Amino acid sequence: MRRGHGTVFWTGFAVIVALLIAAPLVLTEFWRRFVTEILIWGLLAMSSDILIGYTGMVSFGHSAFFGLGMYGAAAALLTIDPPNLWLALFYGLVAAAAVAACVAYFSTRLRDIYFAITTLIFSQIFYVIIFTWTAVTGGENGLAFERPPLAIPGLFDFVLTPTRLHWFVLAVVAGSYLILRRITQSPFGMVLQSIRENEARTRAIGYAVERYKIVAVMLSGLFAGLAGVLYALQNQFAAPDFVFFLVSGETVIYNVIGGIGTLVGPIVGAAFFLLLREGLSRFLTQYYLIPLGAVFIAIVILMPQGLLGFMRRWLNE
């Protein structure tokens, strides 16, 4: 039984990855870019699922990690000559990790809504700093830069075309998914889930709950920063809008729409949200958020487990 389940999982995983590898070869430029962005937003949503779905802490501050990843990558690409993709990744991750460590230290002392509000406030602090520190961050205009080549010295040196970038993003997102899945199934992940179910009892058993929470926030922030780096590479800019808390709100929306605590759900949620937005904005221009918000409210009320949980229940019946 268990073994059969594993086979089904890996087959499904391989099929989806194969489809996504083939995607840029058959899709037009517009939809290729669309799929790449779904993958990046999906990674951001997946990173926040570690907190929302597995540890039971709703973060409204993921835009800070995402944005700092973007600015970290921008810093590496603008200051180091020649621009290096791996250094951009490294800088972005370090920036996100530093912010995550700071946020984690303060916010994990609090629970429920207090945690949500603290993370929200923290992301706004970074937003204000980035927005007003024009000399370094470019202020409202943000920073623009060129895409670096995808290269390992002595092995290969590719120009990062959109298609190759898509494959690179796919590799990173698929890899992150496997790592996160492994983590959530590990003893560490089990402790996180037991914190979600009953924090007092977990503490009584003898786990250092605070330490687990800090690691969870940092882990989550690290992957959110990774998504930020990828987004910066895709769009070749870093802008303060992506640090604003509305991005965090959208991240939570992806999670809730797709189904929390599933890792795949948030990606499905991001795809659903972005597709719906694309479809609606064709004839509603910028007011697409009105029906989209209504759909979101309906999902919160009627399908608390999200699309994936809803489908699962429907399949079981």
Add this chain to the structure above:
Amino acid sequence: MGVPLDQLLIQTINGIVTGMILALVSSGLTLIFGIMDVVNFAHGELLMLGAYVGVLTLAATGNFWLALLSAGLLIGLLGAAIYLVTLRPLIDRGPLTTILATFGISLVLQNVALWQFGPVSRKVAEPIGGHFTLFYLDYPWYRIVVALLSAAIIGGFWLFLKFGTWGIWIRATTQDRVMAQAMGIPVPWVLTGVFAIGSAMAAASGVLFGPLSGVDPTMGLGWILRAFIVVVVGGMGSLGGSIAAAILVSLLEAYASLWVSPSQAIIVSFVVLIVTLLFRPTGLFVAAPK
């Protein structure tokens, strides 16, 4: 570093004026949280819509008091409708679910306003003109009136909570919802009423604040963040705490803007919040937890 005394005094008055409006916004938020554990993300949008109702009524009738009244009534009704349709089914699912739902509501309301009224900020003439001389400044009387009106609304509301039948019901329901129900208090109506009153107070502060900064669809965002800070610093659910915290935070921000730009001064209130959460997470102005 030497700051002249006159500037300090001017900032004190400015701080108290914004503090009173902030107190009016936050008292609705903290009341709603205290009675039903709902963190209302859409509170800022209710303020913004209230400001628009005020602008439109003012343009149509020219009467400021009518604008204040109609904004309070209309947005109060809207709040009750929002509560009945979206929040009532969620009331026992915990505060996180309601944060999500009200976040969705705030997105919808903000974009409805953008759609109906456009993104351009509307200037509103100060309904009560006249200035008085404060050192070298012509200080508008309207700001003083705003502070006094906010204080009057909060004071009236406090009297209502203390002596009105519904006020007593509200306090009883906050203390113990099940017991209140058992005593024959119509708890579902009390909850709806509280949401309506909170919304009306947000709308009133929107009308009062409109002439000071102009009215635009995103004005709610800045207010909701500061109101969150105030509510947490003051102690969630504590009315007096919120008022004290609103004035404290606004004063600190006003003093900070003597040295840095106002958009950076908001960091001061962020810092106040973080320090509060570290040393006294239940709030500065409530009795220490045992």
